Amino acid sequence: MAIVTALEPARRTEPGDPLRRPRRWPAVVAVLAGVALIGWRAARYGRWLVDDAAITFAYARNIAEGLGPVAQPGLAPVEGFSNPTWTALLAVGRLLGLFDRGTLFGVPDYVVFPKALALLCCAGILVAIHAAATLVTRKAWLLTLGAGAALAAVPSFVVWCFSGMENSLFALAATVPAVVVFRAVLLGRLLTAKVAVIAGLLAAAAALTRPDGAIYLLVYPIVVLIHLRRGKIKDSLRGVAFSAAAFAVPFGGYVIWRWFEFGRLVPNTAIAKSQDLPQLSQLVRAGDLVQYAGAFAVLVFMVAAGLAMSRSSWWRDGLCTLLVPLGLALTAYAVMEKDWMGEYRFATPVWPLAALAAAPALTEALRGAGLRGRILLSLAVVVALLPSGSALASAGEKFRTTPTLPMCFIADRFGRMFNQYADMLDVRQGSILEPDLGGSSLTSRLPIVDLAGLTDHRIADYFHDGDKAGVPEYVFEEVKPTFIHFRMYWGAVTGLANDPRLTRDYVPLYVYPAPAEYGGDFVRKDAVPSEAKLAAAREYASTMIPQVEGNIYTWPRRSCGDTLRPGQTSVALP
Numbered sequence: 058m059a060i061v062t063a064l065e066p067a068r069r070t071e072p073g074d075p076l077r078r079p080r081r082w083p084a085v086v087a088v089l090a091g092v093a094l095i096g097w098r099a100a101r102y103g104r105w106l107v108d109d110a111a112i113t114f115a116y117a118r119n120i121a122e123g124l125g126p127v128a129q130p131g132l133a134p135v136e137g138f139s140n141p142t143w144t145a146l147l148a149v150g151r152l153l154g155l156f157d158r159g160t161l162f163g164v165p166d167y168v169v170f171p172k173a174l175a176l177l178c179c180a181g182i183l184v185a186i187h188a189a190a191t192l193v194t195r196k197a198w199l200l201t202l203g204a205g206a207a208l209a210a211v212p213s214f215v216v217w218c219f220s221g222m223e224n225s226l227f228a229l230a231a232t233v234p235a236v237v238v239f240r241a242v243l244l245g246r247l248l249t250a251k252v253a254v255i256a257g258l259l260a261a262a263a264a265l266t267r268p269d270g271a272i273y274l275l276v277y278p279i280v281v282l283i284h285l286r287r288g289k290i291k292d293s294l295r296g297v298a299f300s301a302a303a304f305a306v307p308f309g310g311y312v313i314w315r316w317f318e319f320g321r322l323v324p325n326t327a328i329a330k331s332q333d334l335p336q337l338s339q340l341v342r343a344g345d346l347v348q349y350a351g352a353f354a355v356l357v358f359m360v361a362a363g364l365a366m367s368r369s370s371w372w373r374d375g376l377c378t379l380l381v382p383l384g385l386a387l388t389a390y391a392v393m394e395k396d397w398m399g400e401y402r403f404a405t406p407v408w409p410l411a412a413l414a415a416a417p418a419l420t421e422a423l424r425g426a427g428l429r430g431r432i433l434l435s436l437a438v439v440v441a442l443l444p445s446g447s448a449l450a451s452a453g454e455k456f457r458t459t460p461t462l463p464m465c466f467i468a469d470r471f472g473r474m475f476n477q478y479a480d481m482l483d484v485r486q487g488s489i490l491e492p493d494l495g496g497s498s499l500t501s502r503l504p505i506v507d508l509a510g511l512t513d514h515r516i517a518d519y520f521h522d523g524d525k526a527g528v529p530e531y532v533f534e535e536v537k538p539t540f541i542h543f544r545m546y547w548g549a550v551t552g553l554a555n556d557p558r559l560t561r562d563y564v565p566l567y568v569y570p571a572p573a574e575y576g577g578d579f580v581r582k583d584a585v586p587s588e589a590k591l592a593a594a595r596e597y598a599s600t601m602i603p604q605v606e607g608n609i610y611t612w613p614r615r616s617c618g619d620t621l622r623p624g625q626t627s628v629a630l631p
Contacts, residue, residue, distance in 0.1 A: 091205015110221025257303025468496030
C-alpha cells in the first residue's frame with residue numbers, strides 16, 4: 058500500500074515521491090550513455106548500408122530535385138518505397154545539403170546522415186523510456202541506462218536501425234505512443250481529448266513510416282477497453298472516436314494522394330511481395346523472437362511481470378497497458394511475409410517495447426520481494442542473460458562478417474559496371490532489367506526495369522497474381538531491355554532462364570560457371586555494334602565480375618566513393 062500511495066498522481070511533487078520532477082542531469086547522462094552504447098555497437102558494422110535503403114535514397118534525391126516520386130529521372134511515378142516519413146526526412150536532408158551531396162567529416166554523407174538520424178531516433182526512444190520510468194522509480198536514469206544497454210546488446214535492433222532504412226524511426230514511432238498511453242493511464246488522463254488525439258497522430262506517424270505501423274492505431278482503443286469503467290462508457294467512446302479521427306486525417310490524406318499519384322491504395326512494394334491477409338497460423342512465428350532473445354530470459358520476464366501485477370491494481374493497470382503495444386508489435390511481426398534479409402528486420406519495434414515493459418516489471422518484482430526473493434530473482438536474471446548474451450553476440454558477429462546485400466556492392470556491380478558495358482558497346486539509350494536496384498538506381502545512367510517488381514507495377518501485378526508467364530512476355534515482347542541480369546532465384550521464379558527468347562534476342566556478356574544456376578549478364582543482339590567490342594565487353598566482365606562479387610563483404614569496411622551519381626564507371630575494388 059505504501060507504493061500505491063506514493064505513486065498517487067495527486068502527490069506528484071511531494072518530497073520523496075517517485076513521481077516528483079526528477080533532476081535532469083542523471084537523465085541526460087543516462088540517455089547519452091545509452092545512445093553511446095548503441096552507437097558503439099553500430100560502429101562494428103562499419104559503413105554498411107543495405108541495398109534496399111538506397112531505393113529510398115533515390116526517391117529522396119528525385120523528390121528534392123523536383124522530379125517527383127520516381128526511382129530514376131524520367132521514369133513514371135511508382136510507389137517503390139513504403140516509408141513516406143523516412144523518405145521525407147532524407148529529402149529534407151538533401152535540400153539542406155546534409156545528404157547525397159558529398160562528405161561530412163570525411164565520410165560520405167549518404168552514410169553519415171541516415172546513421173545520424175538513426176542515432177537521434179535511438180535517443181528519442183531512451184527519452185521516452187525515461188519518461189515512463191519516472192512513474193516507476195526515483196532512479197529512472199538507471200532503468201533508462203539499462204534499457205540502452207539491453208538494446209545495444211540486441212543485433213536485430215542495432216543492425217536494422219543503422220541499415221539506412223526506416224527501422225529506427227519506426228521503433229521510435231511505436232515506442233512513443235506506448236509511453237503516452239502508459240503515462241495517461243497512471244495519471245488518470247486516458248480519456249482526455251488531448252491524449253486521444255496524440256495517440257491517433259502517433260499511430261498515423263507509425264503507419265506512414267511502415268505499412269504494418271497501422272496496427273498501432275489499436276493501442277488506444279484496446280487500452281481504453283481494458284480500463285473501461287461504469288459511468289465512463291460515453292467518455293471512452295468519445296476518446297476512441299477522437300483517436301481514430303486524428304489517425305484518419307494524416308493517414309487518409311496520404312492514401313488519397315497515393316491514389317491520385319500512383320493509382321493504388323497500397324504501396325506497390327506490398328503488391329510485389331504478395332502480402333496477403335494474415336492467417337491465425339502465422340502467429341506462431343512470434344516464437345522465433347522468443348528463441349532469438351532466449352526462452353529462459355523471456356520466462357524470467359514473464360515471472361517478473363506476474364509478480365509485479367500481483368502487487369496492486371496500479372501495477373496491473375500499468376503493465377497491462379505496456380503489454381498491449383508489445384503484443385501488437387509481436388503480432389505485426391508474425392503476420393508479415395517472411396523476410397530474407399536476416400536478423401529479424403520486421404521485429405525492430407519489439408525490442409524497445411520489450412525493454413519498456415521489462416524494466417518496470419523487474420523493478421517492482423525486486424522491490425516487492427523479500428531478501429530471499431530478491432536474491433533468487435537476481436540470480437535468475439543473471440543466469441538467463443548469460444546464454445542470451447552469448448547467443449546474441451554470436452549472431453552479431455556473424456552478421457558483421459557476412460552482412461545482407463551491401464548497397465555499395467549493388468552500386469558498383471549493376472550501376473557502374475553496366476555503365477561501362479554501355480560505354481564499351483556505344484549504347485547511348487536503352488535500359489537494364491535486374492532485381493537489385495538500390496545502389497544501381499543512384500549510379501546507373503540507363504533506366505532500370507525492376508525484375509523484383511518494387512518499382513514496376515506491371516511486374517508487381519504478375520507476382521501478386523501468380524502469373525509466371527506474364528513476366529517473360531512483358532520483358533521480351535514489350536520492354537525489350539538492352540541489358541538483362543539475373544542469377545539463381547530470379548531466373549527460375551520469373552521464367553527468364555528457360556525462355557527461348559533469351560537466346561533468340563540476347564547474347565551473354567558473362568555466364569556464371571557451374572554449379573550455379575544458369576544466369577549472368579546479357580545484351581540484346583541488335584545493341585552490339587561489332588564482334589570486337591562485344592569481345593572487349595566480355596573480357597571486362599570476365600576480369601571484373603569475379604573480383605567484385607568475390608569481395609562483396611568488404612564494402613562495409615570501405616567506401617564506394619564520396620558521391621553516387623549516374624554515369625560513373627569506376628568500381629571500388631579493394
